[in-house]
Amino acid sequence: MKYRWIFLLAVTTVLVLSVAASGVEPERNRYHQHLEAADKPPCTDHDESVFCTHLPLMEITTDGPVPGPYLQETGAVSSNVWAVSNKIRNYEMVAASVRYFDSETENNHLSDQPAVEERAMFRIRGASSRSFDKKNYLIKFTEEDMTHSLDVSLSGMTGDDSWALHGPFLDKSLIRNYLCYNLAGEIMDYAPNARFCELFLNGEYMGLYLLTEKISYSENGRINFTATDPNLTVTSYILQVDRGAVDPRYAMETFGSNSYQTRTKLRAGQGHIEIVYPAKSLTQRQHDYIVSDFSRFEKAVFSFDYNHPDRGYRRYIDTQSFIDFFLINEFTLNYDAPGLSTYLYKDVSGRLKMCVWDFDAAFDYYRYSEVTTETFRIHNALWFKYLFKDKAFVDQVVDRYADLRKRxxxxxYLFQYIDDTVAYLGPAVQRNYEKWGYSFNPTYNGVDYDYLEPESRNVRSFEEAIQQIKDTITIRLEHMDNHLDRLYTLCHESMNKRYNHQTEAGGA
Incomplete structure (x- = not known):
C-alpha cells in the first residue's frame, strides 16, 4: 500500500509539472451560469400577466421604507445625477424578508415555493452608483431575531450572510461585471462568483441584477484561508483599498502612507486601506499586527533592496497574483484599480494575494473622458510602480500575457462568451429595458442621462453597448500585442540607477 501511494504521488507530480511546463491554464472549476444552467421549457399553464423567468428570481419586502442613499447634502445638486459626488453616504439598514426562487428545471414565478426564504437587513450600497435611478443593494441575512448573522447559500454559491446585488445602469451592456469576474475567476485563485437574477422590491419589478459574493472569508469557500482567532495576535486578513473606512477601528496607516509612497495621503478619496477581515472580532493587537505585517511588504518593495532574493518584495507577496491582477485590469481598462475597489488577502501562513472587484466602468466606460486603449496606467500606481523596477517581474508579466492570449x-473566446451570455439572458434584457430603457435617452424628465463625456460616447441601444465592448477588446488586445514590451523601459538601468547602484554598493 505504501508503494501504491508513492506511485500515485509521483504521477500527480508529473501531471502538475507537465501542465505548468505546457503553459496550459489549470482547470479551476469555475461555474459559468450562461453555459451550465439547464435549459428550461416554456411555461404553458399561465397567461402573460404572470411574471415568468428562466433566471433565478429574488423578491425583497422591507419592513419599512428603504433608507435613502445619502444622509445629507453638503453642496449644490447638479441636474446630471452622476455629477452629484458631494453627498454623505447613508449606511442605515432596514429589516426585510427575502424570498429566492431558483428551480433547476422549470421557470421561476413569485407564486412558486422559494428555494430560500429568510430574514435579512437591507440597504443601498455603492459609491457613485448611489446617484443612479437603479440602485445597488446589500443583503445581510440574519436569524429570526434580526441580530445574529446567518450564512445562506444562493444558486450554489458559498453560504455567507453578506451578498451584493449589482444593478447595471451605467453599464448598458449589463454584462461587464459578469464577464470580468468570471474571466478573473479562470485566471486567479479567487474572484467573486456571480449569478444573474431578476428582482422585485416591495412589489415593484426592478430589472436584471447580478447577485454577487461579497469578498470575505468562509470555511466553505470564497477566500479560503485559516480562520482568525481573537485570542491570538497573528491572524489571516483581508484588506480593501478604496475611499477610506467608515468605522475608524478598521482604518490603517501603513509604512507606505506614512512615508508618502502611496496615495493615502497624497491623493484624497483614493488609496485608503482598511481591514475588512477580521471584522467584529478584530482586536487592537491584531490591528497592530496587520499594519506591521503589511508594512513589511511595503518597506521591502520601496527599499533599495526591492529585488533582493531574501530581503525583497518576493518574500511577502504571491507574485503571480499581482501579475494577474495587473493584466486583467489593464486589459479591461479598469482604471479604478488599484486605488479603488481593490482587495488584498493573506493567509496567516501564506503571502499577500490580490482580488478584483467592480468592472462597471471597464472597457472604456468612464464618465468624464475617454480612456484611450493605447496606454498603460496601473504600472504607475501604488506598489506596482516599484514592482516594475524589477526586470524579472516585467519578464513574468510579458510571459503571462502570452499564455493568457492563447485562450x-x-x-x-471572448466574443463567443459575450454572445452566449446575451443569448442566455434572452427576454430578461427586454424586460430590464422596459423598466430602465429611458436611460438610453440624452435627457428624460429634465434629467441628463448622458453620463459619458463627450456626448458621442453614449450608446443608444443594448446592441450598440455590446458592440462597444467588442470593439474595445479588439483595439486593446492589438495595442497590448504590439506594445507590452514598452514596460521594459520601467526596469531599465537608466530609470533605476540609484536603486541599482545602492544594491551593488550594499553588496560590496
Missing part, C-alpha cells in the same frame, strides 16, 4: 485574452 482567455483571445477575441474568439
Amino acid at each position: 482567455f485574452f483571445n477575441e474568439d
Whole structure:
C-alpha cells in the first residue's frame, strides 16, 4: 500500500509539472451560469400577466421604507445625477424578508415555493452608483431575531450572510461585471462568483441584477484561508483599498502612507486601506499586527533592496497574483484599480494575494473622458510602480500575457462568451429595458442621462453597448500585442540607477 501511494504521488507530480511546463491554464472549476444552467421549457399553464423567468428570481419586502442613499447634502445638486459626488453616504439598514426562487428545471414565478426564504437587513450600497435611478443593494441575512448573522447559500454559491446585488445602469451592456469576474475567476485563485437574477422590491419589478459574493472569508469557500482567532495576535486578513473606512477601528496607516509612497495621503478619496477581515472580532493587537505585517511588504518593495532574493518584495507577496491582477485590469481598462475597489488577502501562513472587484466602468466606460486603449496606467500606481523596477517581474508579466492570449485574452473566446451570455439572458434584457430603457435617452424628465463625456460616447441601444465592448477588446488586445514590451523601459538601468547602484554598493 505504501508503494501504491508513492506511485500515485509521483504521477500527480508529473501531471502538475507537465501542465505548468505546457503553459496550459489549470482547470479551476469555475461555474459559468450562461453555459451550465439547464435549459428550461416554456411555461404553458399561465397567461402573460404572470411574471415568468428562466433566471433565478429574488423578491425583497422591507419592513419599512428603504433608507435613502445619502444622509445629507453638503453642496449644490447638479441636474446630471452622476455629477452629484458631494453627498454623505447613508449606511442605515432596514429589516426585510427575502424570498429566492431558483428551480433547476422549470421557470421561476413569485407564486412558486422559494428555494430560500429568510430574514435579512437591507440597504443601498455603492459609491457613485448611489446617484443612479437603479440602485445597488446589500443583503445581510440574519436569524429570526434580526441580530445574529446567518450564512445562506444562493444558486450554489458559498453560504455567507453578506451578498451584493449589482444593478447595471451605467453599464448598458449589463454584462461587464459578469464577464470580468468570471474571466478573473479562470485566471486567479479567487474572484467573486456571480449569478444573474431578476428582482422585485416591495412589489415593484426592478430589472436584471447580478447577485454577487461579497469578498470575505468562509470555511466553505470564497477566500479560503485559516480562520482568525481573537485570542491570538497573528491572524489571516483581508484588506480593501478604496475611499477610506467608515468605522475608524478598521482604518490603517501603513509604512507606505506614512512615508508618502502611496496615495493615502497624497491623493484624497483614493488609496485608503482598511481591514475588512477580521471584522467584529478584530482586536487592537491584531490591528497592530496587520499594519506591521503589511508594512513589511511595503518597506521591502520601496527599499533599495526591492529585488533582493531574501530581503525583497518576493518574500511577502504571491507574485503571480499581482501579475494577474495587473493584466486583467489593464486589459479591461479598469482604471479604478488599484486605488479603488481593490482587495488584498493573506493567509496567516501564506503571502499577500490580490482580488478584483467592480468592472462597471471597464472597457472604456468612464464618465468624464475617454480612456484611450493605447496606454498603460496601473504600472504607475501604488506598489506596482516599484514592482516594475524589477526586470524579472516585467519578464513574468510579458510571459503571462502570452499564455493568457492563447485562450482567455483571445477575441474568439471572448466574443463567443459575450454572445452566449446575451443569448442566455434572452427576454430578461427586454424586460430590464422596459423598466430602465429611458436611460438610453440624452435627457428624460429634465434629467441628463448622458453620463459619458463627450456626448458621442453614449450608446443608444443594448446592441450598440455590446458592440462597444467588442470593439474595445479588439483595439486593446492589438495595442497590448504590439506594445507590452514598452514596460521594459520601467526596469531599465537608466530609470533605476540609484536603486541599482545602492544594491551593488550594499553588496560590496
